[in-house]
Amino acid sequence: MDRRGSEHLMNLRSDIFDIIRGIKDPEHAQSLEELKVVYLDGVHVESFQPTELLDKFPLPLRNSVSSDDRFLVSVEFSPTVPHCSLATLIGLCIRVKLEESYPGQLKLNVSIKEGTHTTATEISKQLNDKERVAAAMENPHMRTMVAECLAPS
Template sequence: MVSNLINANPVVYEKKDRRTRSAVNDVDEYVGEPIDQQEIFDHLRDIKDPEHPYSLEELKVITEDAIEVDDNQSYVRVTFTPTVEHCSLAAVIGLCLRVKLMRCLPSRFKVDIRVAPGTHATEAAVNKQLNDKERVAAALESPNLLNMVDECLAPSYAS
């Protein structure tokens, strides 16, 4: 029912064209390619919003510019912007971002997920939840929450 939605009429933006990644090293298939901002964005752009049938890219919850990567230091920071200041699903969105990166990045990476400064009423609390390993592990023990995350991460063929 639309009246129960936190943001019943979100602004939907056009998706960016997908860019083809060029092969850095065609000579030695065993040399790892560096992970960069575009690769992280490509992993995250199609995650579905937990409340709407749109991707996080289409809602501008994530943008390529809000991703920092330091491959040499094995560090990724993703800063996301909830569609409304009182979004009760901000922690779920952040959890989706974290789980997606846990599943697709090498384990050497430290991942930092943040709400953009000034964009959420409980920004500090959400940031603390998203970057506390014990809280994340406990959240992923909940079958209902894990199902919600998996639904958001499921591939969509309606691109």
């Protein structure tokens, strides 16, 4: 990848982190960033199209990315405690916020950092199962909880 394409992906990575850093923790009166649940090193971005296509986008990338562009984005997070009962909700909030911010542009993988939760593998699998995510968001109570976490402070 050339320097310019790499620069665009790094800007998108920072932009994605800026979007998720302010999500409110469902249990604490702090953001996910303040609690170190999300962190820049946990965000990874790759392009689905050839690098030369990225050259047509002026900075800032988020405001100029065409709806035809696709990116593979992985977000890893660490719950505050290994037995956090709201880890699934936190992951769902991350997924919903990014899907709303980049509709149809991301192939998204949200996962719990290995070793930071007792059921990380199972929860990560649920967070990346489209049917389970859709079913969760059909639940009015779950939708309300997600909306509260995503509401501006």
